[in-house]
Amino acid sequence: MTDDKNKTWGTIKFDGPMATKGYALNKMCYSFNNAEAREEFKQDEAAYCDKFGLTPEQKEAVINRDILAMEREGGSIYYLAKFAGLLGLNVQDVGGLQTGRTTEEFQAYLDSQGRGKNNG
Amino acid sequence: MAKIIGGITTSHIPAIGIAMDRGLEDTPYWKDFFAGYPPIREWLGEQKPDIAIVFYNDHGLEMFLDKKPTFAIGCAPSYDNADEGWGIATIPPVTGETELSWHIVNELIEHDFDPTVCQDIKVDHGLTVPLSLMYPGHNYQHMKVIPVCINCERHPMPKPSRCYALGQAIGKAVESFDSDQKVVVFGTGGLSHQLDGERAGIINADFDEECMNKLVSDPEALTRYSNDELVEIAGAQGVELNMWLAMRGCMLGKVREVHRNYVAPISNTGAGTQLLLNE
Numbered sequence: 001m002t003d004d005k006n007k008t009w010g011t012i013k014f015d016g017p018m019a020t021k022g023y024a025l026n027k028m029c030y031s032f033n034n035a036e037a038r039e040e041f042k043q044d045e046a047a048y049c050d051k052f053g054l055t056p057e058q059k060e061a062v063i064n065r066d067i068l069a070m071e072r073e074g075g076s077i078y079y080l081a082k083f084a085g086l087l088g089l090n091v092q093d094v095g096g097l098q099t100g101r102t103t104e105e106f107q108a109y110l111d112s113q114g115r116g117k118n119n120g
Numbered sequence: 121m122a123k124i125i126g127g128i129t130t131s132h133i134p135a136i137g138i139a140m141d142r143g144l145e146d147t148p149y150w151k152d153f154f155a156g157y158p159p160i161r162e163w164l165g166e167q168k169p170d171i172a173i174v175f176y177n178d179h180g181l182e183m184f185l186d187k188k189p190t191f192a193i194g195c196a197p198s199y200d201n202a203d204e205g206w207g208i209a210t211i212p213p214v215t216g217e218t219e220l221s222w223h224i225v226n227e228l229i230e231h232d233f234d235p236t237v238c239q240d241i242k243v244d245h246g247l248t249v250p251l252s253l254m255y256p257g258h259n260y261q262h263m264k265v266i267p268v269c270i271n272c273e274r275h276p277m278p279k280p281s282r283c284y285a286l287g288q289a290i291g292k293a294v295e296s297f298d299s300d301q302k303v304v305v306f307g308t309g310g311l312s313h314q315l316d317g318e319r320a321g322i323i324n325a326d327f328d329e330e331c332m333n334k335l336v337s338d339p340e341a342l343t344r345y346s347n348d349e350l351v352e353i354a355g356a357q358g359v360e361l362n363m364w365l366a367m368r369g370c371m372l373g374k375v376r377e378v379h380r381n382y383v384a385p386i387s388n389t390g391a392g393t394q395l396l397l398n399e
Contacts, residue, residue, distance in 0.1 A: 007348065008319065008351050010317045011316070011356050012316070013351070015274070019274055027185075030184045033181060034203070034205075035203060068318070076273060076316075081179070081180075081205075085206020085207060090135075091315055091388050095321045098317060099320055109321050110323065110388060111385060113323040113325060114325070115383070115384050115390075117152050117383055
């Protein structure tokens with residue numbers, strides 16, 4: 001990729017343009033700090049997306065649990081993590097979803113780069 | 121004059137707080153990680169620092185994109201933790217202080233750093249997990265904490281060199297504070313990791329080791345990286361090294377390392393722990 005934004009493979013740089021594009025989606029995810037908001041989302045996901053003014057692409061990505069699409073639509077992993085938490089996913093689950101691996105395969109990938117365990 | 125008695129680096133990931141809540145410290149997955157902390161707790165118990173300056177980043181508890189400071193410093197008598205949305209238990213309030221905090225603010229602005237000054241902020245796992253690690257059982261309220269928050273979530277982020285210089289300015293401010301209080305500085309987060317994108321999951325243990333070595337012997341070498349280079353080498357969240365550099369900046373002169381631990385993977389990260397003392 002020669003596009004500056006994708007200088008590092010598989011990584012979307014969350015900068016001003018992406019923060020602009022993703023503002024509504026990120027604001028919705030930020031609202032999930034609040035337990036009542038999480039419940040409201042679960043009651044009617046589409047209505048909750050509309051309340052925050054998500055674009056059709058963002059809304060579709062949310063409904064489909066498509067993490068990579070949410071990132072392409074301007075979602076920041078820091079706020080998406082709150083959405084993942086609402087879904088009961090941990091960061092290994094989210095890693096697997098983004099890399100086409102099962103959670104176990106993603107954990108094995110992490111382990112393959114490991115150091116310092118089982119020495120003591 | 122107030123004195124910085126030492127510097128501590130530590131991971132701050134939520135998984136650590138959850139593991140402590142569930143009593144998993146001695147399980148095979150966690151034991152080598154938690155084995156890194158007793159020597160630091162012992163040192164803290166002997167030295168009894170009055171104040172901790174904690175460099176952390178806010179992952180979306182207090183600071184959203186609507187108003188996002190590049191550097192922020194707390195000047196409040198206490199700080200609450202709160203629900204972050206995904207299940208880490210909220211911990212009791214953190215004790216703050218308002219004298220050294222304001223002195224640091226005055227000195228920073230006098231020396232051309234212009235932080236956001238916060239009299240009422242919630243602090244997230246970036247700050248609370250390190251406190252829980254250092255003082256198990258939430259036994260941290262005797263110590264006064266000064267939170268210093270660095271933007272590590274949205275580009276543009278402050279450069280590594282600027283974070284190091286911020287630390288140096290804070291270290292000099294502490295030295296000029298008329299008090300006999302003892303201050304410890306925490307650099308939190310890191311080391312290599314990436315949570316987002318098809319590249320999620322990369323860890324660079326060789327680079328992490330280099331960071332821990334250079335943090336002791338040649339921190340200025342680390343300040344020559346750009347944030348884009350850190351993303352490439354250490355993953356999108358590898359920029360959390362900036363909080364370690366700010367901590368190291370505070371220590372001003374030469375340091376010696378009296379303790380180190382490194383374990384990877386811990387959750388998705390390389391987890392480094394160090395205790396540094398001024399020579």
